[in-house]
Amino acid sequence: AAHSPAASGAAGAAAVVRSAGPAMASILNRVLAKPPVRKIAKELGIDLSKVRGTGGGGEVTREDLISYQAQ
Amino acid sequence: MTTMTIAKAITAGLRRVLEQNPKSLLIGEDIGKLGGVYRVTEGLQAGFGEDRVVDSPLAESGIIGTSIGLALRGYTPIAEIQFDGFVFPAFNQITTQLAKMRSRSEGRFGAPVVIRIPYGGGIGSIEHHSESPEALFAHTAGLRIMVPSNAHDAYWMIQEAAASQDPVIFFEPKRRYWLKGEVDTENPAPPAAAAQVVRPGRDATIVTYGPLVPVALAAAEAAQEDGRSVEVVDLRSVSPIDFDTVVESVEKTGRLVVTHEAPTFGGIGGEIAARVSERAFLSMEAPAIRVGGFHMPYPVSKVEDQYLPDIDKLLDALDRSFAY
């Protein structure tokens, strides 16, 4: 079309998308959790890798910590 | 396979550009008879003549402004700015003209000018000879920014820059000019926009480019002795940035340290830390930690070692990261 994108040059040329995202991370046994959850886990002495994450992509949530503690 | 210094790898790359693209030409201060103050263009005027290797008057805006005109008529000017600190007289031409030509011409004219700049500190020099202004150009949309860290990349990336249809700022890590490495003149390096994992690791990721790649590798080596497996990513291109590779690494390691010589404040490390922290948020065991220059003018050579990121500062950053 008439107007080609201004900076497509600079922006559009990033390398092939290789990131497999959180899925890959969980395969690699990287626990997904937001920092405050990590903080709570640390304070409670919970090893996050032992907790089953129920959030998106296996994210460990505050609720997961609570149910893990309840176990 | 030949062993070359980074400086001579660039010379060889430029020679190949001049041989293969009859419309390519070099322009800059003292690049002809003298071969440049770092001798990167040594022998090229003798080989290709004064029309292809042009000693310009002493005016950086003139060099870049006329390069734009040359490019408009089908030439590929490869301009040299003598030192990082002397690119600023050309800043207007670079930001308001060179970077915007593609947009202004509705994509008809991409202004394929390459600007070579020996950059960075650690050479014991006087003021204005040790600057790292890459963030200023990265924030200016419309430019590609390449920074090789080794001879093989230098040889190939300068050729990629010359072939680019967009303008390229080609930062040459001057304190590594004499760093030798193997150059395979048959097999091209990956495109600049593809960051490379130059050392694999599991526990943390250091992201850097140019002169600090060897420092990051050495820090990773030292960390190994403490039982920490550190991955090192060489960005190679600072605009665009290959975030996919970095994010993939950080999703694996959970920790990110970014380092460059430029001041941390407002530096490109902020972009990397922010973007990667956003994309890999849930994987971050610790906040992204940046190791850069202080927010002050580049200091005198007597104390530059204390200013520059070094192995100790990187190890300290790793410690801070692992403390979370």
Add this chain to the structure above:
Amino acid sequence: MTTMTIAKAITAGLRRVLEQNPKSLLIGEDIGKLGGVYRVTEGLQAGFGEDRVVDSPLAESGIIGTSIGLALRGYTPIAEIQFDGFVFPAFNQITTQLAKMRSRSEGRFGAPVVIRIPYGGGIGSIEHHSESPEALFAHTAGLRIMVPSNAHDAYWMIQEAAASQDPVIFFEPKRRYWLKGEVDTENPAPPAAAAQVVRPGRDATIVTYGPLVPVALAAAEAAQEDGRSVEVVDLRSVSPIDFDTVVESVEKTGRLVVTHEAPTFGGIGGEIAARVSERAFLSMEAPAIRVGGFHMPYPVSKVEDQYLPDIDKLLDALDRSFAY
């Protein structure tokens, strides 16, 4: 208490500077008889004479370079750059000279020059009249950068800039020049380096400055309807940045959105996101989200509304933040 537009508040502030500091003077293009293209200096030459309000030749490097000399002899030059896009010819004088004078002179001479720049988009103008280059100056150590967002701040901050012993880049949000507000000419505004919480909130923090403060406030208002209590911080100073205030806010709210008109890539938003994410890491319920311009030259006026951060984009950013 008087109601004034931002433009006239700056005029009033400049008038007060000229009255109180006999060594202060204004210099720039068309600032005399014409009173500046935005009339910010209107009436000042008539009131203070041609020696105090100087119409300079048309050369930005000349304006800043000679201002440095004037400052060296005890004057306080307040230079006007006619539009944001025309500061770049002076970039060399600003970065290699003005910003480094204090360091170069071992603190003996701070180069107290103020550079006023009407900046930002949203005015339906042609190319080079809508730029937001604050990140380029923020990354340049040695400069203070102030950006008022309302008339009261404008009135006081220009006076603070003129009194500063360091050089100040004073960005005036030109699309808000006609925004009216109460100015209390008796009670000074807090120092520029103190960010202000301009709307308190509990659930998320929006950090911004200058022209987007009203947009952020409107977005917070709209978010309130969804039951989200959003705090808005007006930085006021982009270098240095009052991180304490921002960190305190984010430690409370757990969510951060940063917005500015400049392209996100390499923008000062990266610095804010990275630094705050580091300091408030364990409080972050979501990654810092940045809302800025695209990484492209500022677009034509017909589509600038799609380029600029607006309420919808901020609400969308809040949604993304709350989705974590």
Add this chain to the structure above:
Amino acid sequence: RPDAAAQAFGITPEDYMLPTRGQIQIIDEQGRVRPVAEQGTAPGHEYPLPEGPELLAAYERLVVGRRVNDQNSALVRQGRMAVYPSSHGQEACQVAAALCLREDDWLFPTYRDSVAVMTKGVDPVEAMTIFRGDWHGGYDPTRHKVGIQCTPLTTQLLHAVGVAHAAKLRGEDTVVLAMCGDGATSEGDFHEALNFAAVFQLPVVFFVQNNGYAISVPLSAQSAAPSLAHKAVGYGMAGERVDGNDLVALLAVLDRGVELARNGSGPLLVEAHTYRIQAHTNADDATRYREDAEVQAWLAKDPVTRMRAYLREGGLLDDAAEERIAAAAEATAATLRAGMNAEATIDPQD
């Protein structure tokens, strides 16, 4: 080299470079040819009167140019364009700047040079796109060899020099004409452009339209030089001053300047004295910085009236031609109206 050109004129290189003490004027303000001795030339440096057909064709472009200026100003008032820096009063410069060039020669204009851009062949509507906010450019610079109008003053002069450098490398005999205003001569890039062109002996004609003001700033606050053309000396190039409201003199001087550049004499600097009758742009208020008497005095020197008087007097312009020319002007105005009133659709995703 200037030396060679000087030799051709039988004068010293220094005299060749030094602008004549006055300005070149061939047609006076009443439209009469001035005696050669009073045209302002140095001996050996006289200009031949351009031929009738060239002048008639130029007059047509002049009338069209005036119409374009007034139409565009009207379109701005109607809100069809954001801004228009009119060259009303400067049309003789605009027209001559384009007409002195061959089709394959290049023109590097600024924001006030829309009439020159159109005269060089660019479609009027495309030429106006930049002021409409549809796109920062508007036309293909390579099609009619017209650089895109640069707003940051004098940046375009260096691009022009680069294009001339390319012409030299390619062995082409094309010439580049680079335009700027009097105020713009204060910028560093003006200096660097002239110097590069002179050092590399490139075929560039630098054409300064001195309209006496940079927005509100009068020339006296811009330069202390005897004339802007005198700046040529500092680069080792020739400078010439010309009455910028005398289309005949402009064509004579620019035609020769282009020819000299084409033949390898290196760059030249031509300063034209003219006046912008209207405000800087529609956003400007010129009454703040100049007297109406001054405007009136310049109205009396109007380039269109003057050229018309000369052509009619000399029998080069008859009623039929006038009608044809008026129709051409109207046609262009209609094109502009139609083009500017049509809604352009821009897809920002595109």
Add this chain to the structure above:
Amino acid sequence: RPDAAAQAFGITPEDYMLPTRGQIQIIDEQGRVRPVAEQGTAPGHEYPLPEGPELLAAYERLVVGRRVNDQNSALVRQGRMAVYPSSHGQEACQVAAALCLREDDWLFPTYRDSVAVMTKGVDPVEAMTIFRGDWHGGYDPTRHKVGIQCTPLTTQLLHAVGVAHAAKLRGEDTVVLAMCGDGATSEGDFHEALNFAAVFQLPVVFFVQNNGYAISVPLSAQSAAPSLAHKAVGYGMAGERVDGNDLVALLAVLDRGVELARNGSGPLLVEAHTYRIQAHTNADDATRYREDAEVQAWLAKDPVTRMRAYLREGGLLDDAAEERIAAAAEATAATLRAGMNAEATIDPQD
């Protein structure tokens, strides 16, 4: 204003501005006074010979300057300084640039002007700090009215103009002398500085040391102007060319230039023809771009030898004075050695 100065000399303003066709030389290469008619001046523009005591004092500074250059080069070789751009061969310019000024006048030097800086009164060791890597400055600019040496070429010229602007506003009669090299004249800031100075009619003497090269680039690739002094014309200021190895001529020309500026004639441009005998800096290899024969030819024009011959011939310099001067030079060299060999301690936290 130049007009007034021209009137004082009984010449036209244009002739006043136009540099004399040749250069001013008062003492020839053998140290003999040239006949007035052969000194290169235009009628009405002759220079008086400076007085004996002024010349003797200047000679002392010349000898000290040479010693400083050679001592510093030695210190670089010994690794006590990182780099030194020597003015060996240019000492007459260095010395005259400082001596033509009053104590309260300002000097704005570049990296090659350490000898001028010291001559203006700055402590030698402080003046060399910049090349030692201890600090980017080294001295207090306000103490001896000497700007800090700027490396980005010609940035200092604008600072100089600003200081002159301040002098004018303060109603002081101080003068500013601003230095740069031949190559530096190509930078945009050179142009902007000259123009600002001329427009505001400021008391600045721009002093260009034309040593024929910008690192490796010869003047012919830098400028096509008849001379660099001719650049004055384009700003409406006077230009003068002077033999830069003739200390007598330099003092005559600069003394008058400073006086004119002090009396309100506005800025001037003085170009001195000289030669850098050594490489650009110790890091440079001058054999790559110039012939030894050229260096030899310039060695024969050495400013020190020539001045000494003239003074001895005229009985202004005797053995006792020579001894005293040599001792002063040695003392300065010893100061430099002591200062540079002492370890400076820098606390980066400080």
